[in-house]
Amino acid sequence: MLCEISLVIHYSTMHQEQVKENDCTASLEVCNEITRVHIDANQTNHSVALDYISKNIPFILTGDVCITRGGSRWPIFDLWLQDEPNEGTGYLNVDYICQKYGDETVPVARCGREEYGAHPKTEMTFREYLNYLTSFNNSSHTDCLYLKDYHFMRSHPDVELYETPACFSSDWLNEYCCDKGIDDYRFVYMGPKGSWTPFHADVLRSYSWSANVCGKKRWILYPSGGEDKLKDKLGNLPFDVSTEQYASVAHHLYKQRMEVVQEAGEAIFIPSGWHHQVHNLEVTLSVNHNWFNRNNVPKCWQYLQETLSCVQRQIDDCRDMHDWHGHCQVLLRAYLGFNYGDFLKIIIHIAKKRILTNEDANYDVQPILAILQSVCKDEIALQVSQVEVNDCLAHLYKHLPDNKK
Ligand SMILES: O=C(O)CCC(=O)C(=O)O
Ligand SMILES: [Fe+2]
Known part of the structure; x- marks a missing residue:
């Protein structure tokens, strides 16, 4: 209950602070109308739209x-x-x-x-x-x-x-x-x-x-x-x-x-x-x-972890079976279309590309680093892809300047 109320207040505050120039300046509680963000073809400044995306509105x-x-x-x-x-x-x-x-x-x-x-x-x-x-x-x-x-x-x-x-x-x-x-x-x-x-x-x-x-x-x-x-x-x-x-x-x-x-x-x-x-x-x-991208990737990772916990609870009575964790990953993919290995392959692929092209060094690489550091705290994720994750982290550490690690 407390969480839900604070969630609404949080949205309202951000909404009022960040997007004053648009139609709907009132909080979401009062104004259930969506904001229309108007951008012309020749306008290269997308900052208002990016602001909404990063704030999940x-x-x-x-x-x-x-x-x-x-x-x-x-x-x-x-x-x-x-x-x-x-x-x-x-x-x-x-x-x-x-x-x-x-x-x-x-x-x-x-x-x-x-x-x-x-x-x-x-x-x-x-x-x-x-x-x-x-x-x-x-x-x-x-x-x-x-x-x-x-x-x-x-x-x-x-x-x-x-x-x-x-x-x-x-x-x-x-x-x-x-x-x-x-x-x-x-x-x-x-x-x-x-x-x-x-x-x-x-x-x-x-x-x-x-x-x-x-x-x-x-x-x-x-x-x-x-x-x-x-x-x-x-x-x-x-x-x-x-x-x-x-x-x-x-x-x-x-x-x-x-x-x-x-x-x-x-x-x-x-x-x-x-x-x-x-x-x-x-x-x-x-x-x-x-x-998904740098903004919502933590939400996707958290959802994958939560869904795995649900799957584990569902088949908890079979824990003794051979490769129980492997079965949980199979079920996770059947349910979501992704399991831990699938998700980590995407993250590692993007990380390596960004390092290679050396573009946007801190833009995408930093959030990837944060996800992989969180992955390292997850025992199951490490079981699935430890070698790949460690290898990718080593690349990232080499790539990033000291003050960004
Ligand atoms: O247009 C529809 O019927 C559904 C589209 C939808 O769910 C989506 O874009 O996420
Ligand atoms: Fe949808």
């Missing part, structure tokens, strides 16, 4: 900066959209998309069903999905299909549909995935009016940014930790917080809840650990990335 990025590349609009606007809207498919240029990518297999969620706290996923060709959208009738909600988590950028590294806005571009996660040629965290989403994403926090408590190419999204956000009070007696979070039960002003969490409508051409920043639910208010096409 949501904002909407608006202005040319989130839809242009080198002064001209992202190609996705010209290629995937048309000037006049159609009935089922809005501004989507269905003919172009179908002709270029119709044969590809895309992941699709069934928004009318619930399985294990999520929408069950299926696969179809992009052509089949676009045919479905063309004939979609908004009243038949049970059949609402949402194309999501489509790794378009990974499948088409030569097609530059958009560019990551500069304030979101320090991204260790996708930098690692691209360097290694493995599945990344950059996605395309496309859905009809009424398609939605249930209440969740993002993978490994990463950040996310999401830009609307066409259409509108309604976001419901709860600050990190605020979701605890929404849990039922078994500790399960709600699947859908858009219902009256949660939306009511009388609800005790009302003050922490934010509701936001994001327009076409705007990008939203979702902070680490903030739970959110998303509803498409029109046919919507969006691109989004999950990522």
Whole structure:
């Protein structure tokens, strides 16, 4: 209880001090409105946006900066959209998309069903999905299909549909995935009016940014930790917080809840650990990335450690089995998509790159050093990657000036 109250006060204070020039200068308790940070294409100063990111506060990025590349609009606007809207498919240029990518297999969620706290996923060709959208009738909600988590950028590294806005571009996660040629965290989403994403926090408590190419999204956000009070007696979070039960002003969490409508051409920043639910208010096409960097990497590491403790408690009765710790790591990866080894590989890869290029010596290297020093205090982490961690630390110590160690 004490922690949650102090969390809110903390946010309010920072919010008032740091971002006075923006729309919402009141504390989050009073003003549940998100701040819009306007940056023009030629403006190189992203300090306000970076301030929000480093303080883990949501904002909407608006202005040319989130839809242009080198002064001209992202190609996705010209290629995937048309000037006049159609009935089922809005501004989507269905003919172009179908002709270029119709044969590809895309992941699709069934928004009318619930399985294990999520929408069950299926696969179809992009052509089949676009045919479905063309004939979609908004009243038949049970059949609402949402194309999501489509790794378009990974499948088409030569097609530059958009560019990551500069304030979101320090991204260790996708930098690692691209360097290694493995599945990344950059996605395309496309859905009809009424398609939605249930209440969740993002993978490994990463950040996310999401830009609307066409259409509108309604976001419901709860600050990190605020979701605890929404849990039922078994500790399960709600699947859908858009219902009256949660939306009511009388609800005790009302003050922490934010509701936001994001327009076409705007990008939203979702902070680490903030739970959110998303509803498409029109046919919507969006691109989004999950990522972490020097600012939120401690949160990701802490979440990994906490989740491992949960896994250990779950299978505590099997402690005598051979390689019990190894089994815990397998379960951790099955649950989160990452285990200790996966996470440390990313950190060490980024550390070595930064040392080699000798760029931003203190910018990224110092937070990496802090994480690795914390890793050295974690017995399990050392069991998993002691040689690599020690080797990396030795490099870092050699690299950093004495006063920074
Ligand atoms: O747009 C959506 O439906 C979900 C996006 C989301 O959850 C995210 O960007 O973190
Ligand atoms: Fe999300």
